[in-house]
Amino acid sequence: METQNSNLKYLKAKNKVEKLKRFYTHAVVYLVINTVITTVKVMNNMNNGESFDQAFYDFSTLATWLVWGIALAIHAFSVFGLPLIVGDDWEERKIEKLMNDELRKDKYN
Template identity: 85%
Template sequence: MKEQDSNLKFLKAKNKVEKLKRFYTHLGVYFVINTIITVVKVMSNMNMGETFDQAFYDFSTLATWLVWGIAIALHAFSVFGLPLILGEDWEERKIEKYMNDELQKD
């Protein structure tokens, strides 16, 4: 039983690390891609005669940051916020419940 608890704790820790890793990868991609998009749009708009300020503060230039930023915020909430609301052992309780349900069916 002790080995099973140890394995369960290891799997939970590994799952948390994977979630963090996916979030930080998503965040990194967000910054790199949006920076590239912004530079391209600003340069394109400046070539069409706009000033830097006009090109940079154009809604279409900043819309990608905004929309994708909302997605990043939701991702961050799922990684950091849900455990605070549902409790750290929420996943463990759900897994246990479903395993017990399956065992009772047999």
Template identity: 70%
Template structure:
């Protein structure tokens, strides 16, 4: 039983690290891609005769930051905020619940 408990703790920790790693990857890609998009749009707008301020603060320039930012915020909430609301052991409780349900179905089918 103790070995199973330590394995379960390890799997939970591994899952949390994988979710954190995925979020940091998403965050890095967000900044890199949006920086490139912004630079290209600003240079293009300046080439078309706009001033730097007009080009930089144009809605189409910042739209990708905003739209993608909403998705990034939701991802951050799922990694950092959801465990605060549901509790750290929510995942373990759900796994146990599904395992118990399956056990009950298996017993009743015999």
């Protein structure tokens, strides 16, 4: 029983680390790709006669930061905020409930 409990804790910790790793990867990709997109757009707009300020603060230049930033914020909430609201053991409780429901269903069939 103790070994099973420690295995469960290990799997739970591993799952959390994988979620964090995916979020950090998402954040790095967000920064790198948006920096490249912004640089290319600003340089292109400046070649078309705009000043740096006009090119940089153009909505189309900042739109990718905004839209993708909303997606990144949702991802951050799912990794950091949601466990604070529903509790760290939410997944475990939900799995247990679903397993019990299946057992009851099997019992009556």
